[in-house]
Amino acid sequence: MQGSKDCFEQIVLRHSGSLLRFVGSSVRVAQDAEDIVQDVFLNVYANMNRFDCEGSFKAWLYTIAYNCKNSYLRKKRVRCQPLEVVQRAQVSPEEILTQKQEVASVWALASTLSASQSTAIWLRYHEQMDVSQIALVMKKSRMHVRVLLHRARTRLAGMMNEPV
Amino acid sequence: MLCWIYRWFLACCVDTRTGLGPRLDRHVRVCRACRTYHQTHLRISDLLETQVPQVSIEGDRSFQDTILVSLPVRDAAPVSALRFRHRSLVALAASVFILVSVILTARHMASLENAKRLEQTSALTSMAVLPRQWAPSQLLATYGSLMQAPLETEVKNLTTDARQAARFLVQCTPFARADSRERD
């Protein structure tokens, strides 16, 4: 019993930071992001016996996080749609490029992509998952994930005035 | 003309970080647009990899403590064990129930068979029993009375026969038809 608690503590220590970043990339309110991550770990703890040991633990963990994040965003969209529109307008890529005098961080631009594109980019480059793992997390085909990554990079190139 | 196909394969190479094959390499060298496309995607990919937001492995200790404190008291492993024990108990109860019902049904069938057999035997024995008037004592009594008053019995029989013959003749006479014709 104590062993499983210790093991779980290790999981929390290891993944809470990156999960918080992952969730925070789409959920702007820090408190909400923390609540979602807490929910993710509670889900993981409750369903530990369902984890297929042959699969990737990271992919399983991020699948739960992705679902929790999406359900939060769905609820939020239903509750306060006008506010969301205003917030989106506030962080347009042009603003990021013009307001700051330095070259904008590619990740700041990535946060303005569509939710699925930025998630795919995050999982690929931040979590270093391969296309099949991303497909598993996002419940999409590998082809769809490739298209998402391709479009995301093309859009980023466009935002950074790179020739495509 | 087939540049979009080459670009799709080029994007796959960027995703998987693998080198271009000889055909792709040849096309990229010849086609300027595809070369630019490939270089741009590689550059964006490099930027995404090098500028990854750093996350400290330790993270926020107070936040981690909050998560660990919020865990339910009951551990995950005992829950699954309990669930397994419940499942095995249910399976055991179900098998006992099935066994008992099978035994009860078999017994019921056996008793039904016995009842049927008993019914058949009693019918046979009842058929074997003679009517009461045919009992030897009864037959002897009837025979005795006949011998004592033979004439009286004969007269009684004759009277009955004559009465029945008269009734038959009355039924055969055409009086009733004649009456109906007169009325018409």
Ligand SMILES: [Zn+2]
């Ligand atoms: Zn070409």
